[in-house]
Amino acid sequence: MAEQQVERKAVEVAAGILIRKDGTILMGSRPEGKPYAGYWEFPGGKFEPGETAHEALARELREELDLDIGASTPWLVKVIDYPHARVRLHFRKCHDWKGEPRSMEHQQFGFYHRARLPAGELLPMDDLIAGWIELPRxxxxxxxxxxxxxxxxxxxxxxxxxxxxxxxxxxxxxxxxxxxxxxxxxxxxxxxxxxxxxxxxxxxxxxxxxxxxxxxxxxxxxxxxxxxxxxxxxxxxxxxxx
Structure with a gap:
């Protein structure tokens, strides 16, 4: 009898699309020791119990980058099956925040255009998302x-x-x-x-x-x-x- 494959439960993750007036987007380079080290991605992190996507994003950006965001708007949700985890990514746009990104976890962060990262490349899904950000309103x-x-x-x-x-x-x-x-x-x-x-x-x-x-x-x-x-x-x- 064929073994039935059990679908993995998705980990809920909030990802922030912080966009400046010049069109640059906040991105960070994944640190050594984590899966896909060296690739660039949008900032964010896992939901904690009871959190909404906005609350999770606001907390993660405060903890990781010392940034306080104002309003964020829902945009996309994508489910990705990585070898190490199944992840449901909630992408939210944000144009309003206080402070400049200051890495609290020794990661490299900055505002960049998609084609002008200092080194490395975006995670495949984030690269797709970064392209869609360029769609006009x-x-x-x-x-x-x-x-x-x-x-x-x-x-x-x-x-x-x-x-x-x-x-x-x-x-x-x-x-x-x-x-x-x-x-x-x-x-x-x-x-x-x-x-x-x-x-x-x-x-x-x-x-x-x-x-x-x-x-x-x-x-x-x-x-x-x-x-x-x-x-x-x-x-x-x-x-x-x-």
Missing amino acids: VAAWIPQKGGDIEARVVRAKEAGAGLIWVEGEKPVSSDSGWTGSFARSEAEVSLAAANRADFSFIRKGVTGLGEEHEIPVYLPAESASEAAAAEEAGAQGVWLEF
């Missing part, structure tokens, strides 16, 4: 029906859209390698993630989504000014139809 959907597509692309850019997706074509932004999808539910977002999509546009009229997703999502909106509220709700931003 405002995106545009341009269906084939509706008249002059070029004119609507111009209007979308004037409205602040940093990503343009014309029906039947690939999404285009400063990084044109993105792959997108439309989703009506969290299950469809997860399916898009399994198919290696980089983001999902949530269809109009959909309600009841959670705050954490496997890939970045955009909520439907009428104006780019709604992007901040969408981010607070766990989205990457908003998509507008032109």
